[in-house]
Amino acid sequence: MSRDAILAGIRRGLRRGELPEDQKAMLRTRMARPPRHLMPARSRLAHAGQVALFVANLEKEFATVTRLTALSEVPEAVAEFLAAQNLPPQLAIAPHPELTGLAWEERPMLRIEARPGQAQDFASLQHGFAGIAETGTLMLPSHPTRPTTLNLLPDTAMVLLRTSRVVGAYEEAWDLLRAENSDSRTGGFMPRNVMLVTGPSRSADIEQTLELGAHGPRRLHVFLLDDTQ
Amino acid sequence: MQIHSPQFKQRAAEALVDPGLQKALGRAKQGFQVKRAAAVAGLPEFEALRDVGRDIKNHSLANLDFYLEEFAARVEKAGGHVHWCSTADEARAAVLAICQKAGAKTVTKGKSMISEELGVNEHLEKHGITPVETDLGEYILQIRDEGPSHIIAPAFHLNREDWEETFRRVHTDLPADRVFSERRDIMTEARARLRQKFLTADVGITGANFLIAETGSSVIVTNEGNGDLTQTLPKVHIALASIEKMVPTLEDATSLLRLLARSATGQDFSVYTTFSTGARRAAELDGPQEYHVVLLDGGRSNMLGTEYQEMLRCIRCAACMNHCPVYGAVGGHSYGWVYPGPMGSVLTPTLVGVDKAGHLPNASTFCGRCESVCPVKIPLPKMMRHWREREFERHLSPATTRSAMGLWAWLAKRPEVYRAATGLAVRALKLLGRKTGSFAALPLAGGWTAGRDLPAPQAGGTFMAQYAKSKRQ
Numbered sequence: 001m002s003r004d005a006i007l008a009g010i011r012r013g014l015r016r017g018e019l020p021e022d023q024k025a026m027l028r029t030r031m032a033r034p035p036r037h038l039m040p041a042r043s044r045l046a047h048a049g050q051v052a053l054f055v056a057n058l059e060k061e062f063a064t065v066t067r068l069t070a071l072s073e074v075p076e077a078v079a080e081f082l083a084a085q086n087l088p089p090q091l092a093i094a095p096h097p098e099l100t101g102l103a104w105e106e107r108p109m110l111r112i113e114a115r116p117g118q119a120q121d122f123a124s125l126q127h128g129f130a131g132i133a134e135t136g137t138l139m140l141p142s143h144p145t146r147p148t149t150l151n152l153l154p155d156t157a158m159v160l161l162r163t164s165r166v167v168g169a170y171e172e173a174w175d176l177l178r179a180e181n182s183d184s185r186t187g188g189f190m191p192r193n194v195m196l197v198t199g200p201s202r203s204a205d206i207e208q209t210l211e212l213g214a215h216g217p218r219r220l221h222v223f224l225l226d227d228t229q
Numbered sequence: 230m231q232i233h234s235p236q237f238k239q240r241a242a243e244a245l246v247d248p249g250l251q252k253a254l255g256r257a258k259q260g261f262q263v264k265r266a267a268a269v270a271g272l273p274e275f276e277a278l279r280d281v282g283r284d285i286k287n288h289s290l291a292n293l294d295f296y297l298e299e300f301a302a303r304v305e306k307a308g309g310h311v312h313w314c315s316t317a318d319e320a321r322a323a324v325l326a327i328c329q330k331a332g333a334k335t336v337t338k339g340k341s342m343i344s345e346e347l348g349v350n351e352h353l354e355k356h357g358i359t360p361v362e363t364d365l366g367e368y369i370l371q372i373r374d375e376g377p378s379h380i381i382a383p384a385f386h387l388n389r390e391d392w393e394e395t396f397r398r399v400h401t402d403l404p405a406d407r408v409f410s411e412r413r414d415i416m417t418e419a420r421a422r423l424r425q426k427f428l429t430a431d432v433g434i435t436g437a438n439f440l441i442a443e444t445g446s447s448v449i450v451t452n453e454g455n456g457d458l459t460q461t462l463p464k465v466h467i468a469l470a471s472i473e474k475m476v477p478t479l480e481d482a483t484s485l486l487r488l489l490a491r492s493a494t495g496q497d498f499s500v501y502t503t504f505s506t507g508a509r510r511a512a513e514l515d516g517p518q519e520y521h522v523v524l525l526d527g528g529r530s531n532m533l534g535t536e537y538q539e540m541l542r543c544i545r546c547a548a549c550m551n552h553c554p555v556y557g558a559v560g561g562h563s564y565g566w567v568y569p570g571p572m573g574s575v576l577t578p579t580l581v582g583v584d585k586a587g588h589l590p591n592a593s594t595f596c597g598r599c600e601s602v603c604p605v606k607i608p609l610p611k612m613m614r615h616w617r618e619r620e621f622e623r624h625l626s627p628a629t630t631r632s633a634m635g636l637w638a639w640l641a642k643r644p645e646v647y648r649a650a651t652g653l654a655v656r657a658l659k660l661l662g663r664k665t666g667s668f669a670a671l672p673l674a675g676g677w678t679a680g681r682d683l684p685a686p687q688a689g690g691t692f693m694a695q696y697a698k699s700k701r702q
Contacts, residue, residue, distance in 0.1 A: 001331065003301075003313035006526045007474065010294045013533025019295050027295055027477070029608050030444045034478035040274045040487070057497075089362050095514070116515045119428055134499040144512040152454055156356040170483045184308050184510050192446040192509060193461070201454040204494065205366035206380060206412045207253075207389055208260030213413065214365060214609045215420055215427070216454025 028034035036171050036174045042193040043168030047228060050126040050168045052065035055224065057136025058202055062212060063197030070225075071098070074160060075107045078125060082110075085219070087122050087156060094163040096127040096145040099160065117149035124154035128222070131171040135198055138222070139179060151195055157217035163228045170196070230348050230376060232581050233565030237588035241559040245680050250560050253386050254455035260382075264495025265602070273489065282488045282605045285481045287541035290533065296442040296475045297524070302443025307507025309520035320525045321352045324434070324467060327521050331465045333358050333431035338365035339449060339456035341436030342545065343469040343525055345567045346580075349434065356493075360434075361426045363455040367417055370400050376543045380568065381493050381547045386560050389415070423455070432601055433459035433517070437470035438544070439485065440522070443478040446504040447522060450489065457501050466517040468505065471525045472542040479504075485532055488604035492546035528580045538573050542605040547572075549599035549609060555592050557601030558680065564589060571599035571609040578616050587625050590616035648693055655686045662686075 011017055019027070043050060055065050067079050082089055090111035093099045104112045117124055127146055132138040138159055142148045151157055167173050183187045201216030212218060233240065243248055269275045289296060301311040312327075314320035324347075328336060336353060338360055340342065350360040350371070362371040366384035370377060372395055377383030386390075392415045397405065400418060409415050435456050437447040447468040449456045458467040476482050490496040496637055509516040550556040550570025561569035566586070568576050574589035590613035599609045619632075620626050640647045662668055662685025672677050677683070689695045 001313075002315045002319060002526075005315050007294045007297070007315055009526065009530030010297075010313075010472075010533060013538075014291065014293075014528055015534055017293065026293060027292055030297075031299065031477055034443065034480040036480055037285070037484040038277055039275055040272055042272075048467075061497075061500075084374055090588050119424060132235075137498055137502075139595070142513065142516060143508075144510075144514060147514045147517045148457075152461060153375075174479045174483070181409070183307075183510065185507065186303075188444070190446060190504070190506045191309075192307070192506055192513065194446075194504040194506075195457065196498070196504075197499045198500050198502075200500070201452070202476060202500060203365045203416060203453045204260070205384055205453075206366070206392055208256045208382060208417055209412055211411075211413045211416050213420070214416060214453035214455065214605055215423060215458055219353065 010187070011115060016146040018056050023099060039169045039171060045133070045164070045168065047204050051163050051224075051228075054131050054133040054136055054166045057133065058199070058222060062202075063136065063199050063221045063222055068223055068225045071104065074102050074223060074225075075100075075104050075110065076157065079107045079110050079223060082123060082156075082160070084198060085156065089127055091123040091158070092117055092121050092150060092154065093125040094127045094146050094150055097126055099125060108207050116147035117153035119153055121154035123149040123156040123158060125158045125160060126150045128159040128165065130168055130176050130222075131161050131166040132168075132173050132196070133166060133220075134169050135169070137196050137198045139177070140195045140197055141177060141191045143191060148195065152216050154217055156201070156221065158223065160220045160223045160225065162225045212213075230345050230567050231366060232585055234577055234581065234586040234589060235565070237563055237592065238566055240565060241592070242540060242679070244563045245557040249388055249391070250364065250386050253388055254557055254560055255308065257557050258383075261495065261547075265492060265548060265551070266495075267490040268495040268497060270489070271497070275488075275491065275574040278484065278488055279606055281484050282544075283542060285297055285476060285484060286544075286605050289476050290538065290541055292477075293472065293475060293533070296477055297472060299442040300445055300475060301442055301524075303442070304507065304520075304522055304677065305443050305445075307520070309445070309522060310509040312523045313532065314523060317525070317527055320347050320469070320523050320527070321349065324469070325352060325356055325358075327465060327467055327519075328353065328358050328432050329356070331432055331519070333465070334436055335361060335426065335430045336432045337361050337363050337430035337459045337463065338367070339433070339435035339451065339605045340367050340383065340610050341434065341469050342377075342567055343436055343471055344434065346378060347469070347525070349469070349519055352700065361423070362432065363423050363459055364451070365453060365455075368419055368423065369395055371421050374543055376567070378569065379547060380545055380572075386562065387653050391554055397689075427462050428460045430459075430463045432462075432465040432467060434467045434469060435464040437468045437474050437522075438565055439476050439482045440474045441476060441479060441482055441504070444504070444506055446503050446506040448482060448502065450486070450499045450502050452494070452496075452500045454501055457503055460503075460505060461516060464517055465519040465521070466505065467521045467523055469523050469525065471527060472529050473543075485605075489546050492548040492602065492604040532579055537575065537579050537612055539607050540579065540612060541570070541605050542607055543572055543576070544605060545572075546604055547605065548602040552598040552602050554596060555595060555596075559592075568585055571587055572607075573611070575609055575612045575616070583616060583623070584625060587616070587620045590614075592622070595613040648691070651691050652694065655691050659686045680695070
């Protein structure tokens with residue numbers, strides 16, 4: 001069987017047999033409590049500094065940001081953003097209670113559907129799990145309330161994120177996921193899919209010149225809700 | 230993929246006089262080197278992270294059997310399947326069997342060098358399944374029936390006019406007189422084409438930049454989002470990965486990801502870095518219903534314990550080829566197989582045999598730039614030197630090379646004669662080349678000077694003469 005052949009080949013190359021139990025136990029401990037390596041100093045800031053760095057890096061990567069001070073401002077901010085982009089007032093939103101619970105009816109012109117993304121969608125609103133200041137990266141784990149396709153299919157992807165969810169480095173975002181997420185299948189923390197998204201889709205395949213709007217969203221907009229003031 | 234590496238010399242000679250290719254290769258500096266340098270300058274810890282990256286990969290390789298088993302167990306727990314494949318044949322068969330079981334007619338594909346190695350497309354086509362490359366660069370190469378010339382920018386050898394001409398030729402339902410006023414227009418046309426393919430494909434095949442033992446995840450990195458659409462929309466996702474992609478934890482992968490994009494495209498982070506773990510969960514509204522990892526050895530385990538083991542650290546960033554003067558002169562297709570540039574010159578002989586790929590490790594000036602930019606500090610020149618030794622030992626190098634080496638060895642063992650001979654040669658060359666400062670042609674060295682000029686020696690004589698002079702001062 002190929003599994004055994006491959007493992008035997010590896011052990012032959014490493015000039016040893018299967019690892020002894022005590023070494024396996026050591027490696028299992030390393031996996032259960034993963035050591036952190038060098039974390040760049042750029043994100044080792046007080047939280048307000050991390051939020052500022054997160055926003056600066058988002059903008060560097062061609063994403064745009066609207067700062068909000070209350071959750072109730074979201075429907076109006078979404079409507080205004082779509083209007084400013086000349087987009088129709090319709091969007092798919094993540095079926096997350098925090099988004100479905102908003103008073104969308106106060107903006108009767110907006111057509112809202114809570115569902116996964118579809119190919120013809122102009123815009124979507126995803127519920128952000130965490131923001132990583134180091135590179136302006138959004139962590140978007142899959143969940144029944146956070147469909148992955150909302151990050152991919154719409155032309156304009158919007159994400160709601162609270163400033164309390166902004167961390168400095170990737171490692172801190174993994175720790176949030178470890179602490180808070182429970183996977184229905186494995187009982188572990190890792191969901192089926194975790195996307196780390198840094199700006200809108202792009203390609204440099206034509207003459208090594210960066211162009212925005214490849215296969216994913218052409219625009220990425222973050223509504224950053226200040227809940228840490 | 231068919232191996233053309235034995236024809237390296239012929240292909241390189243053709244590449245040197247191909248004006249379109251030379252124009253494209255001229256973009257390496259601005260397109261890659263300058264961007265990488267800026268990204269590295271923006272992260273003061275970059276040099277220290279190279280040591281971290283090297284150590285993580287060394288640790289992973291030293292315990293590879295253990296981590297692969299842990300990985301496989303976690304994939305199964307998350308509802309996925311791992312297909313262990315010793316050879317390319319087994320891996321092709323595994324991919325085909327999954328596709329056939331799914332009743333697949335079309336298969337979308339993210340960019341994967343393992344797929345090129347296996348020749349997945351040809352194999353699927355032979356069995357009536359249509360593969361569709363979705364990475365922008367791979368898309369046009371599939372149309373043009375060409376292989377990639379670069380591991381992260383597969384269509385690096387093409388110019389804008391090639392794109393326009395190809396799209397006009399094959400997208401015949403669009404107005405023939407349409408204008409591509411910007412590069413973006415070309416991209417937009419491809420985007421519209423591929424949308425439908427993403428939605429109707431039965432299986433999506435991606436590669437994997439990393440496999441993570443802690444979680445049983447495969448990781449892909451793209452800027453376009455094509456890899457994510459490929460693995461999210463069809464009902465079956467196949468991740469193709471070779472065994473050395475294994476790392477223990479998310480933290481380990483994270484540290485390597487800090488190196489990858491900066492070394493590759495000069496970005497701080499790629500747009501989409503995605504971790505896939507198993508099949509769609511019970512209440513989920515999207516995602517594939519099946520998740521398969523086709524795990525390929527394909528000659529890697531043979532490299533463990535040899536002088537080529539360190540090559541298994543490679544994270545496929547392409548920094549070595551982006552900074553290589555030889556790659557920059559002859560382009561990727563000259564190398565004749567999947568992996569070009571310095572990493573290819575080391576890897577190709579190990580995977581297909583030095584008898585077929587012996588020219589590649591000889592295509593180096595040993596300038597050392599590849600090693601100096603490698604994010605995991607692979608000693609590429611040293612390993613190319615090992616290959617040259619192997620080739621020499623096995624009498625695979627040509628007779629002229631061997632007799633010239635013999636002559637040189639005879640001279641080198643007699644320092645007085647050697648100094649006299651080189652002193653004479655330097656003076657003669659200096660005299661002859663004093664007008665132009667270089668030689669476009671030299672007797673007995675026509676093969677060498679056909680592709681480059683030899684600089685004429687400058688004032689000061691041989692190295693030994695200059696050394697003696699500096700000691701006296």
